[in-house]
Amino acid sequence: AQKVTQAQTEISVVEKEDVTLDCVYETRDTTYYLFWYKQPPSGELVFLIRRNSFDEQNEISGRYSWNFQKSTSSFNFTITASQVVDSAVYFCALSERGDSGYALNFGKGTSLLVTP
């Protein structure tokens, strides 16, 4: 079963619009970690944020913000005033104890296109 679901396969917005990328996860562990990574067209994976299951505080970093809600098992990512350089595939990932000792379970990614 998919542990991380990113229901939005592709999103297209016009520059300066706000956009939210959804992430829903599934785990039985009480201790787990959630991540967002960015994969620009060049292909590398860039770490954006790590959140542990005991910290439900929202995080803001510049134009990026993250909303973690344990009650709905969601960890959504919002880009405010999007820019063309934000165009990329964004992956949400879950790390739990499991059989592979905290290896990452990735969602299938959301492809974001920001047009001028």
Add this chain to the structure above:
Amino acid sequence: DADVTQTPRNRITKTGKRIMLECSQTKGHDRMYWYRQDPGLGLQLIYYSFDVKDINKGEISDGYSVSRQAQAKFSLSLESAIPNQTALYFCATSAGPRETQYFGPGTRLLVL
């Protein structure tokens, strides 16, 4: 210099050939991982290593083998490459079980 490097960055090979993808890191991390990414999919875990003497299979290890030559080096081998192993391969490292994984730049592999 990059903390996690992968060589080669691109590789074209033929069905049945044996190839090796190499990963090196200067982060001093004990844990290293190999993932593959197929178009439209997330990353899938192939193998992972907690230290030089501890290597474990991931969810899609069939057709692959690994070698942890040193703390800083973790190689992935395709013993007899087949076309459905065409993918983007990533190496990653982390300082511990709950720590962030940092990824190398990836190796694009095409098996003809």
